[in-house]
Amino acid sequence: MPEAVARSDLDALDRRLIVATQAGLPRVSRPYDAIGEALGIAGEDVIARLRRMLDAGVIRRIGAVPNHYAIGYTANGMSVWDVADERIDELGARVGALDFVTHCYRRPRRLPDWPYNLFAMVHSRSREEVAVRVAEIAVLLGDACRGHDILYSTAILKKTGLRIAG
Amino acid sequence: MPWPGGGSTPVVEAAAAVPDETDRRIINALQGDFPLVPEPYREVAARLGLDEAELLRRLDAMLERKVLTRFGPMFQIERAGGAFVLAAMRVPETEFERVTDQVNAFPEVAHNYRREHALNMWFVLATATPEGIAETTTAIEAVTGLPVFAFPKEREYFVEMKLHA
Numbered sequence: 001m002p003e004a005v006a007r008s009d010l011d012a013l014d015r016r017l018i019v020a021t022q023a024g025l026p027r028v029s030r031p032y033d034a035i036g037e038a039l040g041i042a043g044e045d046v047i048a049r050l051r052r053m054l055d056a057g058v059i060r061r062i063g064a065v066p067n068h069y070a071i072g073y074t075a076n077g078m079s080v081w082d083v084a085d086e087r088i089d090e091l092g093a094r095v096g097a098l099d100f101v102t103h104c105y106r107r108p109r110r111l112p113d114w115p116y117n118l119f120a121m122v123h124s125r126s127r128e129e130v131a132v133r134v135a136e137i138a139v140l141l142g143d144a145c146r147g148h149d150i151l152y153s154t155a156i157l158k159k160t161g162l163r164i165a166g
Numbered sequence: 167m168p169w170p171g172g173g174s175t176p177v178v179e180a181a182a183a184v185p186d187e188t189d190r191r192i193i194n195a196l197q198g199d200f201p202l203v204p205e206p207y208r209e210v211a212a213r214l215g216l217d218e219a220e221l222l223r224r225l226d227a228m229l230e231r232k233v234l235t236r237f238g239p240m241f242q243i244e245r246a247g248g249a250f251v252l253a254a255m256r257v258p259e260t261e262f263e264r265v266t267d268q269v270n271a272f273p274e275v276a277h278n279y280r281r282e283h284a285l286n287m288w289f290v291l292a293t294a295t296p297e298g299i300a301e302t303t304t305a306i307e308a309v310t311g312l313p314v315f316a317f318p319k320e321r322e323y324f325v326e327m328k329l330h331a
Contacts, residue, residue, distance in 0.1 A: 010247070024238040027207070028222075047202045047204075054202075054239075061239075063237070065234060065240070066234055067234065067235050070184075097323075106320045110315050119252075158269075158277060
């Protein structure tokens with residue numbers, strides 16, 4: 001059930017590098033040297049290992065994660081859709097490409113409690129704007145969609161980010 | 167996208183100090199492709215017409231004020247041998263606080279949001295091994311006495327940082 005793939009060929013040092021950097025990069029002139037020093041390897045080895053993990057997809061990207069609220073995206077609606085199975089992959093790719101959709105996944109239905117198989121996260125400045133964008137998705141899906149809902153978040157109960165144990 | 171702001175939208179979380187124009191240029195420039203060179207901040211600063219000390223100071227300040235939640239490599243945990251899954255629960259209103267405390271106490275719970283729906287609690291579980299997901303789900307059901315609906319990703323259509331500051 002979990003969405004795992006085979007463990008990549010990461011060695012023990014790669015895993016130590018993940019643990020050392022998952023909370024963030026040091027804000028110093030030579031951050032890779034600083035990490036290398038902590039791990040007992042050269043800064044250029046840190047760079048080479050990060051490069052390899054980026055190429056292998058173990059690292060998605062290296063950059064900043066803004067707080068949605070702080071940059072003005074105060075409304076967060078998880079739009080969920082019941083899309084015909086034979087069309088979901090074609091349409092899911094188009095929904096995912098919309099510039100206001102930040103995440104888009106196919107997930108299993110849980111009948112009878114949950115009929116929806118496409119999840120598209122929409123971030124906007126207001127609920128009204130989320131609703132407008134969700135309407136755009138509805139137009140795109142057309143009659144391949146049998147129903148949808150928007151689940152607005154009303155509180156962040158916890159947010160610590162994804163971590164692996166050291 | 168224009169800078170969003172100034173509306174009367176209720177903010178769910180306490181608003182962080184608003185980033186200024188330079189902060190926003192930094193956020194937009196650091197969405198990905200941070201240089202893998204010995205002095206990466208100097209390179210980014212030069213691109214933005216700032217000096218390195220100013221960039222570092224602003225980055226620290228934005229992390230401190232929580233305008234940025236983090237800065238560094240984003241790992242795809244499954245590719246590192248771990249696993250994660252989206253899960254939801256139907257929590258009775260009267261028990262919401264108790265269940266929140268119980269669920270959040272699990273270190274495997276990375277994010278947890280309250281949402282307006284019969285399924286009113288949505289969280290992401292992240293574990294070091296694929297087996298950890300089922301173990302944690304079972305443990306949460308045992309502690310809370312409520313069923314957990316797991317929604318594993320079957321396919322990812324497109325995931326990219328597209329929000330502009």
